[in-house]
Amino acid sequence: MMTCKEVSTLISTGGFSDAPLTRRLGVRLHLLMCRHCRAFRRQLEAVARSARAAAAVHETEPSRDFESKIAASLKR
Amino acid sequence: MRDVVQLDAEYLGRLRRRDPDALQSVVDEHGRRLYRAARGMGHSATEAEDLVQDVFVTFIDSVERFEGRSQVGTWLFGILHHKSQERRRAVAREELNDPVDQIFESQFDGRGSWIRTPAAPDRQAGAAQVADAIRACLDGLSPAQRDVFQLREVEELSAADAGKILVLTITHIGVLLHRARTKLRMCLEGKGWGRLR
């Protein structure tokens, strides 16, 4: 039986899909039984979703005070 | 009519003296194009802004060696490419140990079980509020962690593709992604994720 730490580390490093079959099955079994690790996985998904939403807002343009910030740093 | 050479000399003289209007105008004229180019080279939004700022600082420091206004753009893009490569090399050299590894470890008990259930995000928080929190938290990552998080989670590239772009092994990509995610989780929890539900 895999521990929460092993399962969560494997999920967090993104190494889950490249792991051997027995490890992948171990993770699936653990997730079925462990609400903490399911919460952890949801948390990571939420962080990624929020980051994608935040990136979409200023995808191609810098922040509003970009030029004045840079010019100010040069004047110092 | 003043000739071009004279105009250039005057403009460069003002830049060398760090005349505020001249500094502002060179940033206004080239800043956004440099920023878009940095984004195009695969740098994250935060990192592109850092990089462009770095480009202008280097430009002003080296403006003595500089001859004509017409080449300013080319010169700036040259600096950008150089800085971008420098940054990539720094990514490859990132330390093997990071204090965040211990923070992750400390969230488990002796048998390797979660001590506390990871917090779910606050559904009531507005999108703008969440975006501001994320951006502030991304500033706490190292450039390498930010690069990996950007490519893996925002651009949704595979570990293999991210590794090709950043010239890192898949294992190293995994370590950096794990650290980036751990720091972001801690930072967002600190900003009140999961407190209201």
Ligand SMILES: [Zn+2]
């Ligand atoms: Zn668990």
